[in-house]
Amino acid sequence: QMIVGADAATDSDIVGRASTLYGNFGLRRVYYSAFSPIPDASAVLPLKRPPLMREHRLYQSDWLMRFYGYAPHEVQQAAGADGMLPLDIDPKLAWALRFRGDFPVDVNRAPREKLLRVPGLGVKAVNAIVAARRQRRLRLADVGKLTVSITKVRPFIIAEDWRPVLLTDRTDLQSLIAPAARPAQMELFA
DSSP states (O other), X not given: OEEETSXXXXXXXXXXXHHHHHHHHOXXXXXXXXXXXXXXXXXXXXXSOOOHHHHHHHHHHHHHHHHSOOOHHXXXXXXXXXXXXXXXXXXXXXXXXXXXXXXXXXXXXXXHHHHTTSTTOOHHHHHXXXXXXXXXXXXXXHHHHHSSXXXXXXXXXXXXXXXXXXXXXXXXXXXXHSOOOOOOOOOSOO
């Protein structure tokens, strides 16, 4: 288990350490917990807890490595210059926005590994796409039935009846597909 935010380790450092634990020790799972300050703790520990969203983003990046075929350095590339994963968007979307040249992906031809890189497509949706395209060429509506949010998927795919004309080149693409910021949960004892 890794305690997140108790020291100066960046998200990139934590992802690298998790990868080492998986590779060298054959661990099946790494757990992340946000640091929670306690009264009368050591002076070297921070007084403030990190955002819980940081813990969530680390779990998402862990899933990208374990189930989506991302290499640790690829997950680390989703982080900003400071080594921290963005808190407002998931690591898969952050990676896709950084590497727009890899998109759009043709849902009727792309290998499974490429489809797993598309934001908004999970393992089940990709497996369903691969199975369905054996029967017929998929249209955007077909893909929409297999995923939760076609809005997030649409800029990154090509379908029989859909080509995102210059959509991936837009500077405001993140604001078009990322969910609006939700109000933060207030702390009871803050």
